[in-house]
Amino acid sequence: MNFSRLVLPGVTMISVTYGLARFSFGLLLPEINQSLEMSELVSGIISSLFYLAYCVTIILSTVITTKEGPRRMIILAGLSAFVGLLLMGITPNVWVLALGVLLAGGSTGLVSPPYGAAISLWIQQDKQGKANTWINSGTSLGIALSGAGAILLTPNWRLSYLIYAMVALLILIWNFRAIPKVGASSRLMFKKGNLSIRGVKGAIPLILASLILGISTAAFWTFSRSFIEVASHYSDWQLSGFWVIIGLFGVLGGFSGSLIEKGGLSLAYKLGSLSIASASIILAVTSGNWLMSYLSAGIFGCSYIFLTGVLLVWGIRVFITNASLGIGVPFLLLAVGQVIGSILAGWLIGTWGYVISFILYGLVGMAATLIGPKKR
Structure with missing residues (x-):
C-alpha cells in the first residue's frame, strides 16, 4: 500500500481520538468546572476516567486486533470518539459528562494497537518505524486544533465539543473507506500473534518505564492550563495559546523515529524523559511568566509525542512477533x-x-530516566 494512503487517515484518526477526544479536556476544564460546579478532586476523578477507559479498551483492542486484524477496531474507535464527544457537548450534568469521557477516552485505547498492526501489514518494513511515529504525532495536530478552536469559541466549551464530534464523524468515514479488509476475500491474511508477555526479554523495564512516565505526565495534561490561569492574569487567547504551543511543538516529536535510527533507542529515551520532567519543573517555578510558561508547554508537547514514539518503537522491538501487543x-x-x-x-x-x-511530578519524571532500554 502507498505510504500516505495509510498514514494520512491514521494521523487524522489519532488527532481526533487523542487530541480532540482526550487531551482537549484539560484545555476546556476551567470552563467545564465553572459550568458544572466541579471541585479539583472531582475534576481529577473525571479526568482519570479517560485513562481508565483507555486501560480497558487497549486490552480489548489488542486481543481482537491480534485475532481478527485492524479494521474493526479502527472503525469502532472512530465511532466511540464521535459518540463520546457528542455526549460531552450536550451534557446537562457531571454524570453524562463522565459517560462521554469514558467513551472518548476509550477511543484512544481502541485505535492504537490496530494501527500498529495495519502498518506491519501494508507498509514496507524499512518505512514502518517512520510510519508509526508519524501516525503517533497526530496527537499534537489534534491538540493544536483544539487550542485554536478554544481561541475562537471561548468560553463555549459545549459548542467546541459538538464541532469536534462532527470532525470525528468525517474522519471515521475517511478511515472506513481507506482501511482495507483482511481475511478470506483479501490478498493478505492476518497472522495471529502471541498475546503472552511471560518470558519476553526486556518486558519488565518497558512496563516500569511506561508506568512511571504515565504518572509524571498526568498533572500537566489535566491541570497545567488551570495552573497558569490562577498563577497570573492571562487573557483568554494566551490561555488557549498555551495549548496550541503544546500541539505545534508536538509535531516535532514525529522525528523520534529518525533520532532513534541515528542515536539509538537508549539515548532517545533518556533525552525524552529528562525533557518531559523539566517541563513540569519549569512551569512550577515560572508559571506567572507567559514566555516561560509557553517554553514549558513547547518542551512538554515535543517531549511527550517524542517519548510515546520511543515507547512505541521500544515495545515493537521487545514484542517483535506481535506489533499490536x-x-x-x-x-x-x-x-x-x-x-x-x-x-x-x-x-x-x-x-x-x-x-x-x-515539582513532585517533575521529580517522578526524572526518576524514569533510571529505567530505560539498553544501549545495544
Missing part, C-alpha cells in the same frame, strides 16, 4: 500511570497547591 503493553501502562497520577494530582493540588505538586 508491542504498542498495547507500553501504552496500557502509560495510561495506568496517568489514572494514578491524575487522581493524585487532584488531591495534591487541593492539599499543597500547584507549585509543590508540579
Whole structure:
C-alpha cells in the first residue's frame, strides 16, 4: 500500500481520538468546572476516567486486533470518539459528562494497537518505524486544533465539543473507506500473534518505564492550563495559546523515529524523559511568566509525542512477533500511570497547591530516566 494512503487517515484518526477526544479536556476544564460546579478532586476523578477507559479498551483492542486484524477496531474507535464527544457537548450534568469521557477516552485505547498492526501489514518494513511515529504525532495536530478552536469559541466549551464530534464523524468515514479488509476475500491474511508477555526479554523495564512516565505526565495534561490561569492574569487567547504551543511543538516529536535510527533507542529515551520532567519543573517555578510558561508547554508537547514514539518503537522491538501487543503493553501502562497520577494530582493540588505538586511530578519524571532500554 502507498505510504500516505495509510498514514494520512491514521494521523487524522489519532488527532481526533487523542487530541480532540482526550487531551482537549484539560484545555476546556476551567470552563467545564465553572459550568458544572466541579471541585479539583472531582475534576481529577473525571479526568482519570479517560485513562481508565483507555486501560480497558487497549486490552480489548489488542486481543481482537491480534485475532481478527485492524479494521474493526479502527472503525469502532472512530465511532466511540464521535459518540463520546457528542455526549460531552450536550451534557446537562457531571454524570453524562463522565459517560462521554469514558467513551472518548476509550477511543484512544481502541485505535492504537490496530494501527500498529495495519502498518506491519501494508507498509514496507524499512518505512514502518517512520510510519508509526508519524501516525503517533497526530496527537499534537489534534491538540493544536483544539487550542485554536478554544481561541475562537471561548468560553463555549459545549459548542467546541459538538464541532469536534462532527470532525470525528468525517474522519471515521475517511478511515472506513481507506482501511482495507483482511481475511478470506483479501490478498493478505492476518497472522495471529502471541498475546503472552511471560518470558519476553526486556518486558519488565518497558512496563516500569511506561508506568512511571504515565504518572509524571498526568498533572500537566489535566491541570497545567488551570495552573497558569490562577498563577497570573492571562487573557483568554494566551490561555488557549498555551495549548496550541503544546500541539505545534508536538509535531516535532514525529522525528523520534529518525533520532532513534541515528542515536539509538537508549539515548532517545533518556533525552525524552529528562525533557518531559523539566517541563513540569519549569512551569512550577515560572508559571506567572507567559514566555516561560509557553517554553514549558513547547518542551512538554515535543517531549511527550517524542517519548510515546520511543515507547512505541521500544515495545515493537521487545514484542517483535506481535506489533499490536508491542504498542498495547507500553501504552496500557502509560495510561495506568496517568489514572494514578491524575487522581493524585487532584488531591495534591487541593492539599499543597500547584507549585509543590508540579515539582513532585517533575521529580517522578526524572526518576524514569533510571529505567530505560539498553544501549545495544
